[in-house]
Amino acid sequence: MRNVLLAAASAACLATPAFAQRAPDPVPIEEWPLEKVSAIGEAIYDQDVAAWVSTDALMAHLAGAQPPADMAGWIVVKDGADQRVRYLRDDAGVLKAAFDVVVRNGRAGPVKVVDEALSESEQAQFRARQTAIQNIGPLRCSRQLNAVVLDDPDSDGWLVWLLTPTPDSGAIPIGGHYRFRISADGGSVLRRDQLSNGCFFADRPPAEMRDALLFYTQIVSKGPVETHVFLSLQNRLPLVIGAGDRFFSVEGDRIEDVTDMVQK
Secondary structure, eight states: HHHHHHHHHHHHHHSSSSOOOOOSSSSOOOOOOOOHHHHHHHHHHHHHHHHHHHHHHEEEEEEHHHHHHHTEEEEEEETEEEEEEEEEETTEEEEEEEEEEEEEEEEEEEEEEEEEEOOHHHHHHHHHHHHHTTTTOOOSOSOOOEEEEOOOTTTTSHHHHHHHEOTTTTEOOOSOOOOEEEEETTEEEEEESSSSSOOEEEEEOOOTTOOOOHHHESSSSSSSOOHHHHHHHHTTTOEEEEETTEEEEEEEEEEEEOOOTTTO
């Protein structure tokens, strides 16, 4: 049932170009300070958790019934210190919220049935998501992608990520993620960054292995990127990122240059 609901709510992701795996020549991405990488990676994780736990709450609310046929997706908006996940429907071409779920500290509250048009900002946020989906690059590491949309802290626009999800095998998708800068109205791509040069799925270390970590060589940036923070938080697993002649540990939202330690 969860897959049915997610498919209904993310059908636009399935309308992207055909699945393919191709690694182009490395293209350097926009570099961010490590403090920003950490903060944004944590924000991506928080929104991803909100989407999943609210989906579980909505499934329970539907109690086995099919989701509405006109569901169009969802957005996650700030609600004070909480996050409100708004599940949307297409009402004759007008996007409306159909269900609201407030998520606090990673826990979903009750599902609220609503019927209201989105604000201009909410419309722009959803439009930014769709604009990113329509402008994905040639590298595809999964038939489906997860979308995260955040306010751009450095402008009045949006930051959108299209993330390769964890496959059924449980491998960790370190490669295959995109970052977009989108205009304030949600309609234009200002920049697209492919956060890895190709697809890379790391085998999950055995549960009994103590002090396990993953190593990954990053060739499109000079340090870790926000998806490394997200994946470390999601999998509760430290990463060591090699970038150029430097090495960085990523343990949750904590990033540290460990070059001297590695080279001893």
